[in-house]
Amino acid sequence: MTDTWGNLISVEAPDNTYFHGCRSTLVGNVLYWPVMNGRGTILEFDLDSQNLTMIKGPPGMNNTGNFQIIQAEDGAVGLAMLSCHNLQMWQRKVNCQGVCIWLLQKTVSLHKLLKIPPRGNKRIKWQDKFLGYEEDNDVIFLYRYESVYMVQLKSMQSRKFNGTRFREYRECCYPFTGFFPPGTTITSGCKEAEMLG
Numbered sequence: 001m002t003d004t005w006g007n008l009i010s011v012e013a014p015d016n017t018y019f020h021g022c023r024s025t026l027v028g029n030v031l032y033w034p035v036m037n038g039r040g041t042i043l044e045f046d047l048d049s050q051n052l053t054m055i056k057g058p059p060g061m062n063n064t065g066n067f068q069i070i071q072a073e074d075g076a077v078g079l080a081m082l083s084c085h086n087l088q089m090w091q092r093k094v095n096c097q098g099v100c101i102w103l104l105q106k107t108v109s110l111h112k113l114l115k116i117p118p119r120g121n122k123r124i125k126w127q128d129k130f131l132g133y134e135e136d137n138d139v140i141f142l143y144r145y146e147s148v149y150m151v152q153l154k155s156m157q158s159r160k161f162n163g164t165r166f167r168e169y170r171e172c173c174y175p176f177t178g179f180f181p182p183g184t185t186i187t188s189g190c191k192e193a194e195m196l197g
Contacts, residue, residue, distance in 0.1 A: 011043075011052040025069040025133060027077045032069045042069065044077075058090045058102035068130040068140055070153065072105075080140055080153065082128045085110050089153070114142070114149050114158050 024031045029048050035041040040061035044053045060083050061067050072078030072091040079090040079102070089105040110128070111117060131141040131148060142149045148161045 009050055009052045011054055023132070026135060027071045028075055030077070032077060034067070034069065055100070068133050070133060070140070071135060071138065073154070080130070082130070087113060108156060110144065113151065113156060114144060114160070116145065
C-alpha cells in the first residue's frame with residue numbers, strides 16, 4: 001500500500017446531483033450511493049474494474065429518504081423502499097437479453113410489520129424514513145410516527161426502540177456491532193453494565 005492518490009475516475013451526472021449525508025452500501029465488491037437529484041438515481045462504483053456508473057433505481061424511488069440500498073438474499077444489489085404505508089423489497093437482476101432490470105420481490109404492510117395501527121388518512125410529511133442499514137446482519141432502521149424501529153429483513157421481525165424519538169427527519173443512525181465474552185463487565189464513568197451470555 002502506498003500513500004499516493006490513484007487515477008481520477010469520473011462519470012457524467014445530471015444537473016442538481018449532490019450527496020447529502022449519504023452512506024454507501026457495499027454489495028459484493030461494488031459500492032452504491034443514493035444520488036440526491038429527485039430522479040431516482042444510484043451511483044455505482046466497481047472496486048475491481050474501477051468503473052463508476054450512474055444507474056436508475058426502480059419505479060417510485062424519489063431520493064427523499066424513502067429507500068435504502070441493501071444486499072439481496074443471493075448477494076445481488078437490492079433496495080428496500082417505502083411506498084404507500086408498505087415496505088417494498090426490490091432486487092436488480094440481469095434479464096435474458098443481458099439488460100439489468102429491477103424486480104419487485106415482496107411487499108409488506110408497515111402496520112403489520114411494525115405492529116402499529118394506522119393513524120387514519122392524515123399523512124404527515126417526512127413521517128416514514130429510513131435511518132440506516134447494518135449490512136452484516138441485514139437490519140434496517142425505520143422512522144415512523146416519531147419512533148425508531150429495527151427490522152431484520154430475512155425474518156421480517158421488528159423491534160421498537162423504546163424511549164428513542166427522532167423529531168427531525170434529517171437525523172440518521174450509524175449502527176455498529178460489538179461482541180463481548182459472557183460475564184464481561186463494561187465500565188463507563190459511573191455506569192456499569194454486565195454483558196450476559
